[in-house]
Amino acid sequence: MSGNNGRGITNRDIFGEVRVEGVTKKYEKEGQCQTVLEECSLHVQRGKLTVLMGPSGCGKTVLINLIAGYEKPTAGRVYIDDTPVTGPGRDRLVVFQETALFPWMTVYSNVTFGCRAQGISRGETKERAELILKKVGLYEFRDKYPTQLSGGMQRRAELARAMINDPKIMILDEPFRGLDAMTRQLMQGFYVGLFEEIGRTNFFVTHEVDEAIFLADRLVIMTFQPGKVKAEIDIDLPRPRDVRMLASARFMEIRGQAIDLLYEEAAKAFSAGSKTAYDLMGALVAQKGACNCLDDKK
Amino acid sequence: MKKISKVVNVKTLRGVVSVVFFVALWQLVVLVKVPYLQNLPYPKEVAVDGIQAAGSKAYWFDWGISLMRIFIGFIAAQLIGIPLGLAMGISRIFKSYTFPVFEILRPIPPIAWIPIAILFWPTRELSIYFLVFIGAFFIIVINVLQGVSNISVSLKWAATSLGARPKDIFWKIMVPGSLPSIVTGMTVGMGVTWNVLIAAEMIAGQGGLGRMTWEAYTNHNIPFIVVGMVSIGVAGYLCSTFIRWLGEKAMPWKRKF
Ligand SMILES: Nc1ncnc2c1ncn2[C@@H]1O[C@H](COP(=O)(O)OP(=O)(O)OP(=O)(O)O)[C@@H](O)[C@H]1O
Ligand SMILES: [Mg+2]
Numbered sequence: 001m002s003g004n005n006g007r008g009i010t011n012r013d014i015f016g017e018v019r020v021e022g023v024t025k026k027y028e029k030e031g032q033c034q035t036v037l038e039e040c041s042l043h044v045q046r047g048k049l050t051v052l053m054g055p056s057g058c059g060k061t062v063l064i065n066l067i068a069g070y071e072k073p074t075a076g077r078v079y080i081d082d083t084p085v086t087g088p089g090r091d092r093l094v095v096f097q098e099t100a101l102f103p104w105m106t107v108y109s110n111v112t113f114g115c116r117a118q119g120i121s122r123g124e125t126k127e128r129a130e131l132i133l134k135k136v137g138l139y140e141f142r143d144k145y146p147t148q149l150s151g152g153m154q155r156r157a158e159l160a161r162a163m164i165n166d167p168k169i170m171i172l173d174e175p176f177r178g179l180d181a182m183t184r185q186l187m188q189g190f191y192v193g194l195f196e197e198i199g200r201t202n203f204f205v206t207h208e209v210d211e212a213i214f215l216a217d218r219l220v221i222m223t224f225q226p227g228k229v230k231a232e233i234d235i236d237l238p239r240p241r242d243v244r245m246l247a248s249a250r251f252m253e254i255r256g257q258a259i260d261l262l263y264e265e266a267a268k269a270f271s272a273g274s275k276t277a278y279d280l281m282g283a284l285v286a287q288k289g290a291c292n293c294l295d296d297k298k
Numbered sequence: 299m300k301k302i303s304k305v306v307n308v309k310t311l312r313g314v315v316s317v318v319f320f321v322a323l324w325q326l327v328v329l330v331k332v333p334y335l336q337n338l339p340y341p342k343e344v345a346v347d348g349i350q351a352a353g354s355k356a357y358w359f360d361w362g363i364s365l366m367r368i369f370i371g372f373i374a375a376q377l378i379g380i381p382l383g384l385a386m387g388i389s390r391i392f393k394s395y396t397f398p399v400f401e402i403l404r405p406i407p408p409i410a411w412i413p414i415a416i417l418f419w420p421t422r423e424l425s426i427y428f429l430v431f432i433g434a435f436f437i438i439v440i441n442v443l444q445g446v447s448n449i450s451v452s453l454k455w456a457a458t459s460l461g462a463r464p465k466d467i468f469w470k471i472m473v474p475g476s477l478p479s480i481v482t483g484m485t486v487g488m489g490v491t492w493n494v495l496i497a498a499e500m501i502a503g504q505g506g507l508g509r510m511t512w513e514a515y516t517n518h519n520i521p522f523i524v525v526g527m528v529s530i531g532v533a534g535y536l537c538s539t540f541i542r543w544l545g546e547k548a549m550p551w552k553r554k555f
Contacts (some may be wrong), residue, residue: 055413069454070455086456088459090303090459093459093460096452096455100450102456104477104551113457113462117460117462117463118461124475145551
């Protein structure tokens with residue numbers, strides 16, 4: 001990995017930054033027009049881990065699709081290092097919300113897909129693949145098909161498939177959802193370790209407050225309908241991060257702040273009838289210790 | 299290992315029991331002369347005729363003719379149908395030009411094509427190939443089309459981001475992604491194909507298992523009618539098994555461990 005140059009050094013050639021400037025995204029559905037993002041502006045800083053939170057349906061995945069270049073904004077622009085995004089590119093790779101490993105390829109073929117598409121020599125491909133597969137602990141499983149892997153392994157394979165290409169920006173859409181609590185915690189530790197080692201620009205979406213704060217340099221919270229940035233919080237917890245920080249006073253302080261902000265938006269989404277928002281609000285209400293509020297709504 | 303062989307044995311045993319039970323029931327039906335079934339031959343008569351047939355060249359020649367007709371018509375349907383289905387699934391414009399006509403022709407039962415096939419093709423043999431083709435064609439196209447549209451857009455996006463060109467997307471995403479539907483289309487098509495073939499042979503054919511069975515009828519050779527029916531059943535079963543085997547070979551990622 002050429003990006004292994006420690007934290008703090010943010011080389012323009014190795015890592016990118018993302019600027020979302022005044023982006024509006026509308027969808028036409030049977031004559032009805034839905035505005036998902038409106039005048040949304042956001043800065044994903046070079047070499048930093050930016051975490052995005054917001055209620056379900058607020059447009060996080062849509063925002064990712066715009067940054068990745070899969071869809072085009074209705075208005076506004078997305079820039080990668082001052083260059084406007086016109087389509088998908090190898091400089092920003094996405095770990096999708098739904099697993100997007102190619103089911104008909106083995107782990108090895110999945111991971112080396114990018115190298116092969118670019119015509120990198122077999123020898124170098126193999127060398128890189130072995131390194132990255134060992135790093136994510138899947139070397140023994142390289143000849144398995146995705147369905148033969150556990151959820152956590154699939155996620156690591158997806159990480160490896162992206163990281164082997166040394167993208168300037170990594171985009172991860174709820175990569176740890178659906179994992180059990182223990183695996184999730186292990187994956188968080190593993191992921192934060194990778195980030196601290198390599199230090200590339202990361203854009204990470206999650207629903208979990210603790211996960212968000214544990215990982216992030218900067219936490220961005222979105223509003224619900226229309227989606228735009230509601231607040232940004234700098235997470236000044238020291239690196240390397242350690243699970244023990246989850247109990248620190250500073251962590252608790254940030255967490256309280258974030259939950260208050262999220263609660264407002266979750267409540268809005270809840271009254272708009274969003275199912276996941278209901279779950280999120282349930283969790284938030286429990287965390288706030290105000291359970292009777294939900295019963296009133298029913 | 300021990301456990302697996304035990305399971306297989308139990309399964310085989312049950313299969314044998316079901317066949318024996320069926321033959322016994324058949325014997326009983328003939329013995330007690332159940333109304334409307336008096337003409338049914340004894341299982342033994344059928345077996346004797348069957349064994350005799352198996353020793354004759356003519357019988358195997360009919361097998362060969364039927365299998366060849368299936369093979370030609372079916373392969374032609376795949377060679378034309380799979381690319382057509384892929385093209386319709388990939389290009390919206392192409393689909394909007396072709397799909398309406400396709401949807402009008404598709405519900406016509408293949409057997410309804412028999413008269414026109416006989417009229418339009420110069421030889422009977424060609425019309426049978428054509429009918430077999432029709433039997434498999436619409437099914438494979440509709441399955442491939444569905445298979446392509448079921449491929450998740452994030453797979454295409456992921457591949458594009460990783461640097462895949464349209465050619466790679468086609469060969470490495472679209473084709474393997476629609477393979478399960480192709481195999482389904484082939485399996486269903488193979489079943490329909492045998493239906494059509496037998497009908498076509500009975501009406502228009504020279505030789506073949508369908509014709510053989512029909513001639514047994516015109517000769518009032520009832521045991522041999524049953525021999526023909528059983529032969530057709532076995533042939534259809536063998537063809538379906540072959541397709542299933544092919545599917546398993548082509549899709550190692552679907553194998554259960
Ligand atoms: N291709 C599309 N066509 C029409 N509407 C869309 C499309 N993609 C997304 N939307 C709408 O945009 C809104 C935001 O969707 P999005 O998937 O970005 O939410 P999200 O914030 O990622 O939610 P979650 O946390 O549940 O993943 C939803 O109301 C969705 O219905
Ligand atoms: Mg989403």
